Amino acid sequence: MKNLRLFIFCMMCAAFTLYSCTNNERKTDFPTKSSVYGLASIVNLNTDTTSIYLGDFFPDIAVIDSVQCSLNFSSSFDKKNAKLILWSKSKEIPALSELKVFVKHTSYSILLKKSGKIKKTVYFNPQKKKYSKIQIAGEFNNWNPTSSNFVFENGKWRKDLFLDQGTYQYQLVVDEKWILDPANPDSSDNNIGGYNSLLKVYNFSAGTPPYLYTNSFKNERINIGNINADSLFVLWQNFRLAAKFINKSDSFCNITIPEEANKMERSFIRVFSCNKKGCSNDLLIPLKFGKVINEATALTRKDLEAQVMYFLMVDRFMNKDSANDKPIKDPDVSAKANYMGGDFSGIISKIRDGYFSDLGINSLWISPVNLNPDKAYREYPEPHRKFSGYHGYWPISSTKVDYRFGTDLELLNLVRDAHRYGINVILDYVANHVHENHPLYKQHPEWVTALVLPDGRKNIRLWEEQRLTTWFDTFLPTLDFSKPEVVETMTDSALYWIKTYNIDGFRHDATKHIPENYWRRLTQKIKNDITIPYNKNFYQIGETYGSRELTGSYVNSGELDAQFDFNLFFDMRSVLLNNNESFAKLQNSITSSLDYYGYHNLMGNITGNHDMARFISYASGALSSKEDDKEAGWKRNIGVKDPVGYKKLSMFTALVMTLPGIPVLYYGDEFGMPGAGDPDNRRMMKFTKLDSYEVETKNIAKKLIKLRRNLIPLIYGDYLAIPANVDKNIYKTKDIFVFARCYFDKIAIVILNKNSSVEKIKFKIPVRYDKLKLLLKSNFENRFDLKGDEITISLEGNAFEIITN
Known part of the structure; x- marks a missing residue:
């Protein structure tokens, strides 16, 4: 009996020791309150010198004790602007390196990505x-x-x-x-x-860049696949994990989740790697109180990566209150360029009757709601048509609500009802310009840029040549943000909307036309006044038509969360509309976007917007790319000429809902509302009398959104292009596209055929799933065969399938 007691005592001691060791393994000295809000963005280095504004990451720069970077760099520090200037001392700097910022002996990690130019x-x-x-x-x-x-x-x-x-x-x-x-x-x-x-x-140097993937997890352990990586960076939030948290082998890496994660409802493990060829994809693994999230049901509207956004124009969506119908009384204004009566009451009614919830939407982007003028104006370009300000982009006040849309209380109720239904509200905010009747311009005419250039030309719509000063029209003066008082005034106005109406984000108009000092100041105020004190996620997405380099320059911890990925949109549209275009073009475009913005970016992937002709009008042949899309809308009725347009639109929606980024559905695209260029693409929304093609298209859109909302690989999974029909020549495979989104043992495989005829498609599932007994199913009723690791499926022309487990 004595020996038995001694044995039990020894076993308890051993168990306690093991438990203590396990706990000690997970302990860190990370602070309970981080000095960095959110996840620090990667800094993309320039080929010469790079300026890093530490205030982008640390709202209170006074807490910073010191900064340390790799021996490959020299640096200087501009105290006045809290700006660190880096330049390379060596030609052979690594593809990824680390900048350490010390706060009270705690090291925060900011990753630096070498220029690949x-x-x-x-x-x-x-x-x-x-x-x-x-x-x-x-x-x-x-x-x-x-x-x-x-x-x-x-x-x-x-x-x-x-x-x-x-x-x-x-x-x-x-x-x-x-x-x-x-x-x-x-x-x-x-x-x-x-x-x-x-x-x-292209870089034709020898070697293959590394590749990372999520393999498995159990309790506080995560196992990731690690192929060809020389250097591995594993972060919890903004802290690089020490060696004791990481157990590496040639092709795998075991990561221990730090104990501090147990205290946070949402935190993230982030993994990056590189070798001499370049950087790998990145991994983003969400945690809930220290446990890996493996089901989308654990996500809420506060998880920005899980957003499915719907863009509506207030005036053109739903007219519920005829008492506020006040169209401009001017015979020179066409009905399609005038107010049509849409209002806040209409949007509230559609929230309450479940339209958005039934569709699967959890984020609403609404057009500007600030007060616009009471008369029409002629636009500068010929033929000088007259327009009203129904769209909201001609502000005569930056804080007053337009009475034609409703009251302050109705806007507040709209936001409250949206939140009650689990929907975020993203407000379109106009900062670049004001209308000539705006009090700001009347009281401070010196606060705007010059309308006439030194050479005598009018500085109107010179989008690239005078990017930061050009006017949108003669009656829309552009604000001069080189003046601090202008920056303070407009950022305060933006903050007013957040504090008064509890909105969840901004869509920023004309982002590239506003200098970065404005965006830094706005984001600084939002962090200090909203996100930090209330622990509230706030999403900012910009509008920039331009190169990925220009677009991405505004996306970082100190400025915006995202921009709309117009480059990817135009390539998707081009490939799906043109028979001679290959899906290889789209794959190259996807790769470029992922390289610029990251594999878990928050960029907006759109089906269309209010500035472009509707996709279905091109896809059905009702509109030609060789004609002026705006003039076409004035000269004839643009409908849906060929029903094949609906199938192509569904393919487009399938891509938008399954690629990395935030899917954005333009109102009416869920069923295929046609339209030429502005303003024909802004018709009044239709809720009833849908024909059979429209009903089917809407049902497909609903199913796609449901998949996006419910399948975690489509939210946090990595992206992998899959070769298909490799036994055929390139020309015969140009109309076929296969890719997978993978997250641990879950997979979503997307297959598209843009050919007009049936295609038999063969491809292999990713190697990492070889040994798993996958129970795969199709979601759009296309049968497939799985033999070993090879899938064979036949798809009709202009069709797609999504296979999941």
């Missing part, structure tokens, strides 16, 4: 002709030739470009005349009835 030289042979100036304009310089002049030497014109890997459309500008590059046989459809030359930039 490659030198690419473009030549122009004058063929013995004389030219005074040769320039180049393309996606890489936002189609602005003035910044890219060639030099003439040895009988040829030459321009050295430094570009990231990818393909870029461009043209040469020869003595002001735009032409295709005569020395380059590669070209691409420009979506407006013509072609552009195509510049291909």
